[in-house]
Amino acid sequence: MPAVAAPLTAAEQVIAIKAGRILPISGEPISGGVILIQDGKIIAVGSEVEIPADAEIVDASSGVAMPGLVDARAVRPVRGDRNEQSNEITPTFHISQGINPKSRYLKRALQAGVTTAYVPPGGSNLIAGVGVAIKPFGKTVAEMIVEDDAALHITMGSESTYGNRIPRWNRPDSFYYRRPTTRMAVAWMLRKSFFDAQQYAAESPEQADAALETLTAAANGELPLRVTVRRAIDIRTAFRIADEYGLKITLDECTEGYKVAELIAEKKAPVVLGPYYYYPRTRDQYSEGREFNWNNAGILARAGVKVVLASGAEPEMADLLTAAMFAVRHGMPADDALKAITLTAAEVIGLADRVGSLDVGKDADILILSGEPLAGTSRVRRVILNGRTVHEAD
Amino acid sequence: MKRALLTIVAIGLVSVPTPGRAADAGRTLAVRAGRILTVSNGAIENGVITVRDGKIDGVGVDLAVPKGMETIDAGDKVVVPGFIDAHCHLGLSLNAMAEIDETVQPVTAQMRIIDAFDPTADELAQAVRAGVTTMMLAPGGRNPIGGQTAVVKLSGDRRKRWLVKPSAGVEMSFTSDALMSDRRPTSRPGLITLVQENLDKAAGYESDTFAPTAEVLSRLTRRELPAYVRAVAVDEIDAALSVIDRYELAAVLVGAQQADEMAEMLVEREVAVICGPQLLHSQDHDLKRAGRLAAAGVKVAFGSFAPRTMSGDIRTSAILAVRYGLKRDEALKALTINAAEILGLDGRLGSIQPGRDADLVILDGDPLEPASRVETVIIDGNVVYRREQK
């Protein structure tokens, strides 16, 4: 790949990474190339890149350089409840206000090579609120945020029904005496919400309603819409409602996606998988997520679905490289698997212009591995985030 | 009949004891001591403090003491301003922890902790014996907006002089204590939303309506009342500061264990910190925080959170903080003038200078020496405690 060098400004010192192999993801691998970084951005990538005289050299000639990983569903780094459970429908809930910057999950994710993490709200609410994309390094949440209000999250299936009940002899005023308690109610409440949003948009009343504004934005595609679904029933229902209201959706978790792969491909809905098996608490007693398939990723990818691999609720799965390796073992094409934890993930969270591949102009989020990313023996040796080394393995 | 009534009234007027005479005895006096730590104007060796009608009249070395004035000769002992416990729940009932959180509703700004306080409670005696003369009482931290705090003196007398501020500020909480599973809010984003909703409503408060919560919060948004905000971890403090910024509140952080990591942000906003009792920490890492906070320029005071710890152990907190890095003069200020400033009472309390209340503590050594003991405690010029000589 010919070197594409941007003019060097005297701003910050240039860092030159000499790697044994470079995997840009957006193009062919490069043997023995160089990546130049300045001011937190990539300014050159290639095999014939000229290294400026005063550049700081990072010698990774025995290693493999690839873009920092993008975790499209990093659920854990939140302090306390991930949902405001006093109401089932909370479109204006911002998970960014609940993030714990000192969470050990962020540290672990960083050490496993994740340089961009998307944190969604929890799944206990029907319409849970908006998620935020962060870089997992910094003292305060504000420093970490790349994009807030990144997507609106909906949970289908019975997870949101958990805890809801009819009034009996407990506190007469518990806010848990409410819908939904069944799938039918889940679907109905969603329809009602989007219906209300349509009414609101049509009437455009004086008093702005932030919740309806958010729903409207999601309905007309301005705000991406991500739907957490596990069972095939719920996937079908999700598409049915999406068609009724003209919604474009991304499916999260999608445990039984393999059962309806063609449908998902037909609807051109991207899928964010992860973890392989996760049993949420539901009203019908842990019935969701049990019929998983190790080949889920492979089946979906081969059917033409855009697949992203994420860590989801299991912090152990924050090791996305292992998740990708696992997916390949069970049938996902290797290229797709690597993209699933980098560029495709970046696309799904709307940050493909900034992260997900080693291209000029993108953020200098780079991993140096001791070997090929999908080899079980490779480990993360160095993590560079916004041009700075933030982790070095001993 | 009329004559009889008049007679009765006349007798009544005559027999009522002249108010003030007995109570004033002792409120005018002089104190001599080997070392007077004024806090406001340095240390005075072998000085005298004169007190008139409960207020400090003069402080100095060559002060003339009127003939016949009652004098306490404290020999070579040390006199300091009475200590101020900036945050506690003392005198509230046998089980304070059950009294300080009205959690049925998350926002109870209209509740006032003073309504639960007994100025003659036994447990106040221990605080006095340790040299604490003033304390700020506060509701608990289990409500995002808990209620109004109060400032009281520990003079325990029946003439209501103990009441300094029945409504000193509004207690708020951004900690996970304020989150509950069966009442709003269950999450921190939900807490922030709830607080903002209420403060927005307060902005629209009209004085002729009956809306006690909104009325109190409107005083908060107009900076007529400060907010005492509990927040422990950096993200909680961050969340608190975002609300403080948005509504331009006059605020003080309470507890704020990790505040030292955000010191610049606090200094920028002139937000002071009431540190919790240091004996609640046992790791060196945490014991050093108060010192770091002060070194970064944040005004620091200590609260005991009594009965979680003993009110008098705010002095122990100061001593421990010094052992782990707080400067000695800062430590003394934390116990006195800083707390007074934080409570908006530095015109009355926290230092030994003319015009201030005569709240004095006499110790047999430096207050920041753990071996020093409190000998005498004076509030408004009255000796409220004198250690028994054995």
Added chain:
Amino acid sequence: MGFVWRGASDLMLDRGRWSCYKACNLVHGERKMIDVKNAHLIGTVLFLSLLPVGVRAAGPSAEGKPERIAIRGGMVLTISTNPIRDGTVLVEGETIRAVGRDVVVPDGARVVDAKGKFVLPGFMDAQSSLYVMASEASGSGGGSAEWSVADALDPFIERHEEVLHQGVTAVYVAPSGIGGFAGRGAVLSLNGATRPEKLVLKADAAVRASLGLSAGSQSSSLARLDDYASLRETLIEAQAYAQRQRRYRQDLAEYEKKKAEQEKEKKAGDGSKPKDSEELKRPDKPASNPTHEILAKVLDKEIPLQVEAHRVSDILNALRLAEEFKLSVILDGCTEGYRIAGEIARRKVPVVAGPVSTSFVAMPRLEYRNHSPENAAILAAKGIQTAVGVCGRDGLSSKFITLAAAMATANGMDRDAALRAITLTPAEIFGVADRIGSLDVGKRADLVVMTGHPFDADSRVEMVLVGGKVVYERDTTP
């Protein structure tokens, strides 16, 4: 460990030639074909290789510290004698070799200049929970006399260095529980050992029990009656057990004696039945019971009984138990002891008083309602052997020991008594005073060098020795 190293080095330095000669003989004997010159070399190498390999690796890291350390010119507070101004403490190996003004510093000794500083024995917190998991330290469940805290130690549980750097070199840790016997406590050394058994300075230092502890904020008077009754009952059972064991041993001895005699007669005789024959039956061994085994030692006064008691009634009950069963009893906590100090003094029972302020404990129980910070002072003034403990909310709280003692002096305790209360007195109470607690010749070199008196706010710990090794030095250690 130090002994082995010394032994080996002595051999090498003083008898290098002898060792070489010995090794050479070995070599010569085995392989006569080796050249004599090389044999010497091989012999030495062989000898060196025979030295115990793990000398430096095992146990606390030696870091190549010299054998002898002389801490010179400081104010030496021995605790057992009057302070020695400008004194020197000479440490050799693990122990104190000499203490005084005119100690000769041998060549090769490391000299530590303690001019203007204070030198004293390391502190001991007799109410510690260091090295034990918090949840196990404050057990709400019961226990049993034979349970041992040594089985629950974790050397890595927290940064014990933070405690060590405040001059604490030993702690007494016991299992806790509400009601009944909780188990055996041990005196531990902060020697940095990575194996739990190596932390133990004295195992079975006491068996801990409690009377009248409340669970949470509720106190049931019936529960308190049960506490006392059940302790008595278990001790009575233990008495019976001990008696059965004694009788068994006697019967067994008798049986064996008679059996031996029979055998002798049989051998001597002509095969015919001996005259005084009887069918000998081996006595049945009574069932063994670990609880009673330990309590038998308590009844024998081999192990003292440590009773945590706070209220006057519970303290008096503890004293009654001591009298009824003739036990050595240690009162722990003894919160209301100040009200019956005379009674406690009369019975000559030692007390571990603490906490000095209820601010130290996580959740003061109902028993602390009449807590007085003057307790330790009043007890000590009555002549009671009084130690002061931190009784803090977790293991690291032991670092506050000097603060606790200083606070005791603020409440009337004599300064020297307070210092003794965190050094020699706890050592005496828990039976390790032969080894630690004061700077005396022959004792372990567990000592601290401070910039001032430990009760002064400005004093800082500069150096700590445990077992003769410098384990902390203020300027070099990060």
